[in-house]
Amino acid sequence: MAGSAHDSAIYARLFDAGEASKLFTDTAEVRAMLIVEGALAKAQGALGIIPELSAAAIHRATLEITLDPGGLGPAAAVNGVPVPGLVEAFRKEMQAPEHAQYLHWGATSQDIVDTGLMLRLRQLLGLVEGNLREVLKSLSDLAAAHADLPMAGRTYGQYATPVSFGSVVAQWGNPLLDCLDDLEGVNRSLLVSLSGAAGTGSVWGAKAPALRAALAEGLGLTDPGRSWHSDRGPLLRITGWLTAVAVALGKMGEDLILMAQSGVGEVRLGQAGGSSTMPQKQNPVQPSVLVAVARQVIGLNATLQGAGLARQERDGAAWFTEWLTVPQLCLSAATAAEVAKALAPGLTPQPVAMRAAFDQSQGLMQAEALSFHLSAHMPRPEAQAAVKKLCRQVIAEGGDLGTAARADFPGIDLSPVFDGTAQLGEAPAFARKFAVRVRNA
Structure with a gap:
């Protein structure tokens, strides 16, 4: 089995993260870091921190030069971060030392890595939002059409009092709507990071605030007005939102597994899986994926919360923990939204089975x-x-x-x-x- 299901030739389509998969590759990370370096040089040139001619040359080169991620591996293994290798490789490829010397002027590795991650997270949030809106459209149609369809309510797995199928669907959808309501605030956590070595921006002197603001504007990110090198709250708010999405969809998956089980059959899935030996099986594969990825996201989010205890001005171990967990959490949350988008339109209630539960x-x-x-x-x-x-x-x-x-x-x-x-x-x-x-x- 591959190290990640999302990278597996066998399992990637089962745990399909859609376009989000393209955001968490070495190539995507390198491209994001180069975009940040180019935008930084452009902002520094405009403020007179580096020569404007060199800034323009660097910015243009970051859009044209392609670096092999594999070439950054040896340096990353030694330095514990890919940026020193990236800067060295870029300067070599640029073949203009008189300009390349101004690349990465005063920035620290965390500025580049964290800002590059925020660029990719912005795209991820947009993809997940789009899928959630499609899921909600399907669920709203289902809820409205079956608002008055009685079915057994169950608490502790036992018959309780009657509910309607439409109200059950609404219970699946309302938390997703709450997530969309929260998204505007979450998007404000897409911060630029530009603080320099120990988070003080001392290299840029009095121009540090203006430089950070200019970089934020150039990249379309939020200027935090401070350093967040060891304050992982912005990242945790984003991953917390993704966790809430995965949990809401996982609850829908849990209910659908129970509603589709043999002897109950209160809902029919538009797509079901088969067995290698039992021809009668109609396995609830998609709901099971929703449950599985929700459990994974919950665990990864707990790990990230622990990594939020970053020591001093920068904590390498905490940062490395994020690298191990954030991509998997993001891809699994994106998988939940993709799978739910495919699942929701095919859900069909079974009124006869629902009536039988009353009997x-x-x-x-x-x-x-x-x-x-x-x-x-x-x-x-x-x-x-x-x-x-x-x-x-x-x-x-x-x-x-x-x-x-x-x-x-x-x-x-x-x-x-x-x-x-x-x-x-x-x-x-x-x-x-x-x-x-x-x-x-």
């Missing part, structure tokens, strides 16, 4: 409603005791709660209790409210 529950899903209905005719404690007795009787002797209740209370009209559609409460309204919220998002 199989022996009417016990209406026990709460029955106790409240009887409370209009007797004290509440007596009503509760009577219903508990009837439930024990039905469980022990068979039959159904409706028949037993009508036998014990022949003078009370119980039809409002045992009409499944009458016990949905706000479920249909929740489903329709979700659909409207998606339309307005």
Whole structure:
């Protein structure tokens, strides 16, 4: 098995991160770092920190020169960071030492690596947002169409009270809408990093704030107005958002696995997997991917939280931990959004199976409603005791709660209790409210 499923010829299509896969390659990292170096030189030239002619030459060269990532490996192994090797290789390829000497003027490796990562994370967030909007469109259509379709609500895996399929879909979608609402703030965490060796920007003197602001403007990133070399909060806010997305989609996956299982069959998946030996199998592959990547993202996010305890002005071990975890977390979160986009349009509820759950529950899903209905005719404690007795009787002797209740209370009209559609409460309204919220998002 490959070191990462996303890099595997066998598993990459199962855990398909889509276009996001292109953002986490050595080539993409080198290109992002060169973009940062070019933008830095351009900003420094405009502010008179380096000669403007050299700045223009460097900026142009960063757009034209291609570096082999493999050539940076030996230096990275020694230095613990790829930037010294990148600067050396670029100066050699530029073949203009009079200009190349001004490359990377006053910057430190972390400035280049972190800013380059932010450029790629900006693209990633855009890709995930686009996929989430498509998922939400499919879920909103499903919720609106089936807002009034009764199905068994379950708590602790047991029959509880009736819900509607549309309200269940809304429960999947509302956390995703919350994520979209939070995205504007998350995007503000896409920060430029430019602080120099120990985060003080001392090499640039009084021009340091203006240089950082100019670099941020040139790259379309946010100027933090400070150093964040050892403050990993900006990165953690982004990965935390991606984790929230993966968790929300993982919950949908968990529910779908249960709803599609043999003996339940309350939903049909548009696509299912087969078995190598059992021809009848219709395996819920896509929901299982959602659950698996959510679990992975949760674990990786916990590791990143630990790496947030960065020591002093820069912590190499904490930084290395990010390199080991951030790409996998990002690709797995992107996988969740890609898979959900493909999964959601094919979901089809199965009303017959949903109705069968009411029959199989022996009417016990209406026990709460029955106790409240009887409370209009007797004290509440007596009503509760009577219903508990009837439930024990039905469980022990068979039959159904409706028949037993009508036998014990022949003078009370119980039809409002045992009409499944009458016990949905706000479920249909929740489903329709979700659909409207998606339309307005």
